[in-house]
Structure formats: C-alpha cells, structure tokens
Amino acid sequence: MILRIQDVLKRVSAMNRELEELNQLRKRIPRERSYTDGLEVAIDKQVNDLLNRKIAYEELELENVPAELLVQLQKVDMATASRMQSNRLQVSALEPSASEQKVLDFLRDMPKVELHLHMEACISSQTLAGMLKRNQVDYSQSELEKLYEFNNLQEFIKLFLFILDSIKTPDDFELIFQNLREYLESNNIRYAEVFLAPSRMIQNGLDFNEIAWTLDRLANQCEREGGPVVRYLIDVSRTFGLENASRNLQRVLDAKATNIIGIGLGGAELMGPAHEFGPVFEQARAAGLRAVAHSGEDDGPWSIRDTVEILKAERIGHGTSAIQDPDLLQLLKEKRIPIEICLTSNIFTGKYVRRAKDHPVRRYYDEGLVCTVNTDDPEIFNVTLTDEYWKLYKEVNFRISELVDMNRMGVFASFHPRPAELWQGFDQEIKQLRSQYQV
Numbered sequence: 001m002i003l004r005i006q007d008v009l010k011r012v013s014a015m016n017r018e019l020e021e022l023n024q025l026r027k028r029i030p031r032e033r034s035y036t037d038g039l040e041v042a043i044d045k046q047v048n049d050l051l052n053r054k055i056a057y058e059e060l061e062l063e064n065v066p067a068e069l070l071v072q073l074q075k076v077d078m079a080t081a082s083r084m085q086s087n088r089l090q091v092s093a094l095e096p097s098a099s100e101q102k103v104l105d106f107l108r109d110m111p112k113v114e115l116h117l118h119m120e121a122c123i124s125s126q127t128l129a130g131m132l133k134r135n136q137v138d139y140s141q142s143e144l145e146k147l148y149e150f151n152n153l154q155e156f157i158k159l160f161l162f163i164l165d166s167i168k169t170p171d172d173f174e175l176i177f178q179n180l181r182e183y184l185e186s187n188n189i190r191y192a193e194v195f196l197a198p199s200r201m202i203q204n205g206l207d208f209n210e211i212a213w214t215l216d217r218l219a220n221q222c223e224r225e226g227g228p229v230v231r232y233l234i235d236v237s238r239t240f241g242l243e244n245a246s247r248n249l250q251r252v253l254d255a256k257a258t259n260i261i262g263i264g265l266g267g268a269e270l271m272g273p274a275h276e277f278g279p280v281f282e283q284a285r286a287a288g289l290r291a292v293a294h295s296g297e298d299d300g301p302w303s304i305r306d307t308v309e310i311l312k313a314e315r316i317g318h319g320t321s322a323i324q325d326p327d328l329l330q331l332l333k334e335k336r337i338p339i340e341i342c343l344t345s346n347i348f349t350g351k352y353v354r355r356a357k358d359h360p361v362r363r364y365y366d367e368g369l370v371c372t373v374n375t376d377d378p379e380i381f382n383v384t385l386t387d388e389y390w391k392l393y394k395e396v397n398f399r400i401s402e403l404v405d406m407n408r409m410g411v412f413a414s415f416h417p418r419p420a421e422l423w424q425g426f427d428q429e430i431k432q433l434r435s436q437y438q439v
Ligand SMILES: [Zn+2]
Pocket: 116, 118, 266, 294, 317, 376
C-alpha cells in the first residue's frame, strides 16, 4: 500500500485535534457527580484508542522524504517527531562486535543502582521448581518451562500469578532473596529498591508480618556479608481498590520493618486510576514513608499528571505516555521528578512504544528530564540491567558518558540516605574502569 505523506500528516493532525478536544472535555467533567467515573473511563478509552491509531501511522516507514516535508513533520508534535524518521536504519544486531565487547564489559562492571525491580520477577524457573518441590506441589518440568515461554500479555499475567501462588510460606523468600542477590551481584548493582506486592500472597493466607520480618532479616544479613544494599517498597496495589491499598499501608506501618522504606502503586493501571489513591499516599507521607507509583505505562499522560499532582509521588514508574503531553514534560522537568525507564518491559507490553529506538527515553533525556535505567522484571523478560544499558547504547544511541550520567541520576533519585557519598565511590570506580577498558 502506498500512502502519501500529506495524507498521513493530515490524518495525524485530525487525530491530534480530536485528542485535544477530548482532553479539554475531560478537564471540564465535575469530579463529584455520580456519572463522572463512567464518563471519564469512556473518554479515556477513546483517547487510548486514538493514541494507538496515531502510533500505527507514526510507525509507517518513509522513503525519500523531501526536506520541506521533514520540517513539517517535526512540527506535528513531539511524539510523532520522535517516532517518524525518514529512511529508518535497519535494526542492528544486538550481538557486540569485537570492539564493542569492551563497552559491554564496561557496562557490566560499572557499579549501579536499580530502582524499579519486582522481587517476584527475579524468581527463575529453577527457583520456582525448587519452591514447588519443597512445598510438595505436583508439577511437570515441561509445563513449567512452557509457562516461561509466554508470547503475550495474557500469558505473562498467567505466569506471574502462577509464581505468586507458588509462594506458600515466608521461608520461600530465602530462595527468592538468593535469586535476587545473584541477579544484583552479577550486574554489579550495589544498591536496589525492590518492589514486593503482597495482596495476592495475603489472599493466599500468608502472614504479612512474617514476610516483612523475613525480608528485613535477609537484607540485613546480605549487607553484613558485604553484599548489595536492598531496601523494599511495598506495592499497595491499585488492582483491588482503595480499601485494600489502605489495608496494605496499615500492614507496612504495623510491621515496623526498617528495610521497608516506602510504598509503590502497581497493578492494572486502567482498573485503578491514580487519583483514587490520594488518601493512601497522604497517610504514607505523613508517616514518613517514601512513595512512588507506576504511571503512564498503560494509560495516557493524564494518569501521570494525577500521579504528580494528587499522589505527589516522588518518582514515576515507566512514564511512557508522558511524551504525548508537552506541558506534562515541562512539569516533570521543573519538579525534577525522576522517571524509572524500563525499556524492554515497555516494548513487550507494547502499549505506547514497540521498538527500542522509538522509546521516548531519548527525548526525555535530551529535554533534561531525570531518567533512570531499570529492568522491571528481569527473569520474566529475560533481561538484565547490563542488557538495558547495552540496548540504550546500541539501539537508542546513548553515548557512554550519557549512560554514566543516567546511572548518576539513578543514585540521586534513590532513597539512599547519602547519595552524594555513594556516587563519589561509584565515580572513582567508573573513571578507573573507563581507562581500563578505554571507553
Ligand atoms: Zn513495574
């Protein structure tokens, strides 16, 4: 099929106008009226649909675009400009050449932090098998391997729930923590803030205090042994509503585990809009807990704005749809709110970005936003933090100095009590490594 670029631009502009009108309309909906929620959902659905159609146009490959049209193209809007590129390069192979190997070695050895990492997603199929065996659950090895070979979001959710349901006792966390530690050490991650979502485990009859105290003890032990420093953020979850989230916060407060330093808001973004969880975040902040939230992964930029303005979250998980709203980007920049970038994860879920080189992280970084590099779910996506840095180098054209800079942003975006001190140590090591590998 041949499409004239003028037609594409016309259609994208028409969609932009429609989006603008819908967003205006949404702003005028009174919050306290009985029909408001349903109406908002209807508008959000339509906006999501439009954004997806727009992305489909933006992903069209262009050949021999005349220069004056390219200028016009850049003006359409930020998201379009970031995705539409003339004469796209062929996707380069991810395997490093001989000269690139030293870059990969440097990225692996670089001391790092990771701020967006789900503990449940650090469980390898071997650990899962060990847990099932220990808990005397019948399973077949081939069935287990098939679960890890998921191809879509539905299958991914199936695996995730299977993992959660396999955790039968707090002692299972010994094995899980061991997995986590191996992952952190093999990527030279010295400090990590790790999510744990207890809702399903509690529904399955596990005791939150026992989980919390086991995790606390394991983190202390790891630190004493000179291993990575692990702190936890409990995902209060948006999937089961405000009451459940409040109960989870109360559990965190009651457990008084020193290594649990805050809360996160994860789960199905379209089912639990950010603005509904204001009271939980307010209470968490008042109690001295840190607070972050997943946002703009599966929902539009309005969700991120609510997360900043209503929840006052200290970091945004994903933030992929922020690129759709220039005013929001300005707000994130002014408030210096860090974005936890999860490149591989975003491409897998495919909601707002389908190829690494189209990921808005390039634009965010260039616009001066605080960007940090993360994996989200390493065992599930079969990805490591070193891989994520490597993909940013190889596929998104980040230079080494920019990757080091994002690592530095991660240190200062963390809740480490002395980030400057932590970075000073990293910085010295990194300088040495760069001269050793000549990168
Ligand atoms: Zn996540």
